[in-house]
Amino acid sequence: STTGSSVLVLLNQSGEEKQFSGFFGDLEARGFHLHYETPSADASQLELVRFGKRRFDHLVFFADQTKKFPEQLSAKALIKYVDHGGNILLTTGPQISETVRNFAMQFGVFYEERDTFVIDHFQYDHALDERGRHTTLALTQPLGTPGASLPPSLARWFDFAPSTPVLYRGIGHVTSANPMTSAVLTASDTAYSAETQDAQVVDDEPVAAGHEIALVSVFEGRNNARVAFTGSRDFFSDRRRMLAWIIVRHALMPAMPASSFQSSGNKALATQLAQWTLQEIGVLRVTKVLHHTADADPAQETSATAYRIKDHVLYRIDIAEYDGEHWRPFKADDVQLEAIMLDPYIRTNLTAGPPRSSTTAKQTATTFATEFQLPDVFGVYTFLVRYQRPGYTWIEQRDVVPVRPYQHDEYPRFLTIAYPYYTGAASVMLGFLLFCAVWLYT
Numbered sequence: 001s002t003t004g005s006s007v008l009v010l011l012n013q014s015g016e017e018k019q020f021s022g023f024f025g026d027l028e029a030r031g032f033h034l035h036y037e038t039p040s041a042d043a044s045q046l047e048l049v050r051f052g053k054r055r056f057d058h059l060v061f062f063a064d065q066t067k068k069f070p071e072q073l074s075a076k077a078l079i080k081y082v083d084h085g086g087n088i089l090l091t092t093g094p095q096i097s098e099t100v101r102n103f104a105m106q107f108g109v110f111y112e113e114r115d116t117f118v119i120d121h122f123q124y125d126h127a128l129d130e131r132g133r134h135t136t137l138a139l140t141q142p143l144g145t146p147g148a149s150l151p152p153s154l155a156r157w158f159d160f161a162p163s164t165p166v167l168y169r170g171i172g173h174v175t176s177a178n179p180m181t182s183a184v185l186t187a188s189d190t191a192y193s194a195e196t197q198d199a200q201v202v203d204d205e206p207v208a209a210g211h212e213i214a215l216v217s218v219f220e221g222r223n224n225a226r227v228a229f230t231g232s233r234d235f236f237s238d239r240r241r242m243l244a245w246i247i248v249r250h251a252l253m254p255a256m257p258a259s260s261f262q263s264s265g266n267k268a269l270a271t272q273l274a275q276w277t278l279q280e281i282g283v284l285r286v287t288k289v290l291h292h293t294a295d296a297d298p299a300q301e302t303s304a305t306a307y308r309i310k311d312h313v314l315y316r317i318d319i320a321e322y323d324g325e326h327w328r329p330f331k332a333d334d335v336q337l338e339a340i341m342l343d344p345y346i347r348t349n350l351t352a353g354p355p356r357s358s359t360t361a362k363q364t365a366t367t368f369a370t371e372f373q374l375p376d377v378f379g380v381y382t383f384l385v386r387y388q389r390p391g392y393t394w395i396e397q398r399d400v401v402p403v404r405p406y407q408h409d410e411y412p413r414f415l416t417i418a419y420p421y422y423t424g425a426a427s428v429m430l431g432f433l434l435f436c437a438v439w440l441y442t
Contacts, residue, residue: 001058001279003085006032007058008058009024010038010061011037012038012039013038019239022267026271030324043072046070048081065093075100075106078103079106082221085223087278088227092231094115094117094171096111107180109174109217109229117135117193118171118191118231120190121134124136137167139166154182154390166185168232168235175217180222183214184214184216185214185215187210187211187215192206193206217229224279226278236270281322282391284320288365289397292304293307293312294312306401308406308410309403310373310375313371315350315371319395327364331366333352334389335350337383338386339372340381341380379402381401384397
């Protein structure tokens with residue numbers, strides 16, 4: 001991960017990590033160092049932020065049945081952890097605690113009532129169904145996750161195989177209009193949320209139904225901290241990841257082939273979710289920024305410290321993307337540069353050039369460049385590249401430069417626009433000389 005490898009795994013009780021050996025084994029194989037704790041552990045072991053710094057780079061919250069949490073794991077403490085750049089992969093369930101509910105509400109994620117499940121009488125797994133309650137959902141794209149609901153820059157990180165079902169059993173949630181929160185996995189059109197007690201009669205209209213019910217949602221803050229929300233810890237278990245899934249009654253699912261699958265789609269989706277949340281993918285960085293006048297030496301490797309009005313400026317910025325193992329050139333056609341003095345005077349697109357190697361780090365990056373002319377207004381300008389796209393870490397590169405007016409000896413000797421004034425002054429002097437000559441010799 002680009003933010004660190006230390007991970008605190010919070011479980012209900014010791015030994016539960018064996019149920020998720022596949023998921024945690026993948027994390028360790030990718031270089032993460034896992035520290036397993038329970039909410040009843042010593043307070044010093046659960047402290048997330050100490051002396052203004054994170055003790056752990058990431059938090060995997062798997063304590064879905066714990067009702068009360070210590071102060072070190074309160075909603076306020078979790079929010080503080082996110083404010084310090086920490087990433088959280090949070091799971092809960094029908095026994096959701098008020099701490100988790102209050103924390104999720106701060107990000108526009110509203111979980112359903114306690115003891116409720118997402119139910120679907122059509123898109124469910126027949127082999128795993130418990131007493132006919134239809135709470136084990138079997139979801140595929142496009143039934144489970146409409147691609148149109150996700151921004152393209154975020155959807156690229158969650159690539160579902162249409163022929164591989166995703167198994168989900170747990171509580172649902174709804175998301176607000178927060179532009180930083182997106183639902184990655186939603187229920188099908190025929191799903192709804194309700195309690196599943198014996199002889200339970202659903203006589204009230206569900207709060208949410210169909211695609212309104214989100215099963216997995218993600219959030220990315222302005223400080224690039226990421227939080228993932230899901231209502232099923234069992235989603236990451238070995239049983240769901242490696243289970244051979246058999247469609248018993250194909251008539252209920254005509255969109256899916258009547259065949260057996262080697263495993264469910266949970267492993268792929270859980271891996272993608274963890275990679276994105278722990279900032280193994282979708283991470284951008286600026287490796288180099290260079291700007292100078294267009295007539296300067298092309299080999300110049302330092303930026304200019306000041307400019308003059310109407311100067312032609314060449315601006316270049318190198319951006320790299322982390323793919324989980326290496327930094328590689330970033331591909332995009334919507335990177336923009338703004339020249340701001342209170343308000344943007346110039347906004348122009350940057351054109352991507354060939355990849356180049358950075359001199360400060362032996363990594364490759366894409367050079368985005370443009371040439372523009374400064375306005376005829378002097379002052380202090382900010383060259384700003386602000387790239388904010390869902391699914392990517394935000395880039396905000398600022399360079400403050402003064403722009404001065406012409407000096408007294410830099411103006412042209414004669415201005416075309418001033419010719420009438422030149423003519424007027426010359427005519428007055430010529431008239432004065434003629435007057436003197438007439439006065440003296442007549």
